[in-house]
């Protein structure tokens with residue numbers, strides 16, 4: 001396939017690009033290169049004849065029209081977004097603009113291209129979204145594809161809005177769409193403002209390991225390469241107009257997760273004395289912090305045969321090893337705007 005991947009210089013998008021090229025797909029990576037982007041993530045494919053890069057903003061319709069006409073993709077995988085909840089609390093405008101208006105521009109550019117091509121049914125617009133659109137769970141239950149939307153942060157509200165636009169373009173215009181909603185990802189190339197890299201890098205620097213509130217918030221963790229594998233399966237085999245929840249069935253409280261990372265670091269890079277867990281510090285909670293997310297992945301497992309291949313234990317170990325071995329990647333990112341600062345508490 002010839003895939004147009006938006007946000008391919010980000011954390012998940014770059015994993016998709018690397019895997020797609022490894023599987024022999026042609027990939028055009030469309031990315032505006034915001035603060036969250038890192039072209040180094042694409043070093044393994046940068047010289048491949050299967051890979052092309054277009055620096056463009058998804059809100060720029062003229063650029064999108066040119067890119068569709070130039071590259072003639074068989075499918076779009078739309079990942080470009082503002083993705084950090086804490087930043088969405090401090091500055092929701094960028095989230096509305098990129099995640100909502102940007103998705104609208106992508107849908108319209110894709111629709112014009114698809115119509116000009118004679119409306120091929122084989123075309124796919126794959127919209128990549130998050131489980132956060134479903135809101136917050138209590139102690140029990142899981143998100144199904146049919147769970148009503150109940151977003152609570154500016155980030156999740158903007159993603160929910162984009163999901164609704166994608167459904168509307170399917171029902172109204174017949175654009176051949178598929179959608180996925182995934183739980184928290186982790187793994188190599190995770191930008192150093194998100195919990196897992198922050199914990200690893202602060203631990204190594206002897207800094208406090210900040211845990212929001214009492215650390216009881218539960219997330220369902222999925223290794224990023226398993227997510228990329230699921231996304232390629234959905235774009236190739238997903239049923240028209242259908243959405244699929246993707247999760248790792250690996251629920252962990254934030255406190256348990258951080259303690260586990262500390263234990264792995266204690267083993268791989270022991271401190272002169274004591275444990276990295278001694279650096280754990282409880283800090284002011286995130287406003288509106290969702291208590292628990294959990295995905296029921298039955299649909300993608302039963303209909304498409306997908307299941308994760310990396311356990312959370314193995315994935316966390318691989319991730320820690322990767323950060324220990326890739327300081328050249330993460331060190332320069334720590335000077336980017338806002339990284340290392342506490343964001344999202346001013347309301």
Ligand SMILES: NC(=O)c1ccc[n+]([C@@H]2O[C@H](COP(=O)([O-])OP(=O)(O)OC[C@H]3O[C@@H](n4cnc5c(N)ncnc54)[C@H](O)[C@@H]3O)[C@@H](O)[C@H]2O)c1
Nearest residue numbers: 007009010011012032033034036037057058080081083185
């Ligand atoms: N990270 C997670 O755990 C997770 C979980 C489920 C779903 N998602 C979704 O997956 C997608 C990718 O997430 P991520 O964690 O890789 O994000 P990320 O922040 O690491 O990367 C986003 C990429 O999009 C690009 N981008 C941002 N605004 C753009 C614009 N206006 N035009 C073009 N490019 C732009 C950035 O330059 C960056 O390369 C997002 O849509 C996100 O909502 C993320």
